[in-house]
Amino acid sequence: xxxxxxxxxxxxxxxxxxxxxxxxxxxxxxxxxxxxxxxxxxxxxxxxxxxxxxxxxxxxxxxxxxxxxxxxxxxxxxxxxxxxxxxxxxxxxxxxxxxxxxxxxxxxxxxxxxxxxxxxxxxxxxxxxxxxxxxxxxxxxxxxxxxxxxxxxxxxxxxxxxxxxxxxxxxxxxxxxxxxxxxxxxxxxxxxxxxxxxxxxxxxxxxxxxxxxxxxxxxxxxxxxxxxxxxxxxxxxxxxxxxxxxxxxxxxxxxxxxxxxxxxxxxxxxxxxxxxxxxxxxxxxxxxxxxxxxxxxxxxxxxxxxxxxxxxxxxxxxxxxxxxxxxxx
Numbered sequence: 393x394x395x396x397x398x399x400x401x402x403x404x405x406x407x408x409x410x411x412x413x414x415x416x417x418x419x420x421x422x423x424x425x426x427x428x429x430x431x432x433x434x435x436x437x438x439x440x441x442x443x444x445x446x447x448x449x450x451x452x453x454x455x456x457x458x459x460x461x462x463x464x465x466x467x468x469x470x471x472x473x474x475x476x477x478x479x480x481x482x483x484x485x486x487x488x489x490x491x492x493x494x495x496x497x498x499x500x501x502x503x504x505x506x507x508x509x510x511x512x513x514x515x516x517x518x519x520x521x522x523x524x525x526x527x528x529x530x531x532x533x534x535x536x537x538x539x540x541x542x543x544x545x546x547x548x549x550x551x552x553x554x555x556x557x558x559x560x561x562x563x564x565x566x567x568x569x570x571x572x573x574x575x576x577x578x579x580x581x582x583x584x585x586x587x588x589x590x591x592x593x594x595x596x597x598x599x600x601x602x603x604x605x606x607x608x609x610x611x612x613x614x615x616x617x618x619x620x621x622x623x624x625x626x627x628x629x630x631x632x633x634x635x636x637x638x639x640x641x642x643x644x645x646x647x648x649x650x651x652x653x654x655x656x657x658x659x660x661x662x663x664x665x666x667x668x669x670x671x672x673x674x675x676x677x678x679x680x681x682x683x684x685x686x687x688x689x690x691x692x693x694x695x696x697x698x699x700x701x702x703x704x705x706x707x708x709x710x711x712x713x714x715x716x717x718x719x720x721x
Contacts (some may be wrong), residue, residue, distance in 0.1 A: 456552035463541035542566030598672035617618035
């Protein structure tokens with residue numbers, strides 16, 4: 393068996409970044425052969441990756457970059473905030489997005505296969521797992537092309553966005569819109585960009601909520617007319633609890649049940665469908681205002697939409713799209 397020195401262990405550690413004890417064990421197992429020891433540590437990383445595959449990796453590093461007309465956003469996830477904020481882990485994420493941008497890569501699969509210093513990113517991630525001892529994965533990689541692309545990373549590297557504009561030369565506005573995307577979490581650029589199934593579902597929910605509110609108001613009015621506090625009988629649990637407290641009598645409880653059932657059925661049968669549709673459409677429009685970038689209120693100026701802010705900056709300036717990444721989203 394080879395005599396393993398502290399100098400050899402330290403050299404292997406510098407090469408791999410793996411802990412001293414693991415490096416020493418690898419050298420002992422491989423009789424001091426550095427190449428075999430490196431392979432040994434890589435195999436250990438693969439085994440560790442397999443063992444941790446079902447673990448949650450909800451922390452990580454989110455970055456964004458732009459080279460002018462192209463932008464990219466990346467999320468490399470891990471298990472703990474301690475690892476996510478480590479300078480080495482952040483630098484590792486930076487190296488991936490920087491190289492991917494330089495090569496003009498478009499997809500996550502392309503990035504995973506990309507070579508950095510002669511090794512695929514997928515293998516480098518496995519090395520990181522062996523080094524750190526946590527599940528690590530390339531969770532997302534998004535790209536955007538436009539006449540001008542702006543990137544914004546929120547302090548802490550937990551959220552980032554890239555935004556495309558149709559004209560160059562508006563850096564301040566482009567940066568502001570990228571900040572808006574990170575802060576206000578829009579789902580889409582405008583109403584037309586939201587998938588139809590989401591619109592249909594939101595309208596359905598709005599219709600049901602409107603019906604429930606109209607019926608509820610009619611029931612509450614009938615209960616109050618009968619001298620019963622609606623808050624005391626809004627559920628069977630409350631009815632039973634409030635009878636026990638002496639706040640309502642059994643007779644009032646039975647009357648409340650009867651009023652709730654009969655008034656609800658009566659109101660449901662007489663609902664004005666056109667009015668319901670109008671109210672629901674108003675709610676859908678509010679959903680668009682809150683969740684589409686162009687119709688959100690601009691965070692730096694109240695009562696001004698993002699669309700109006702852009703138009704005020706330059707009448708021909710337009711936002712063409714965005715990508716946003718956030719840990720846990």
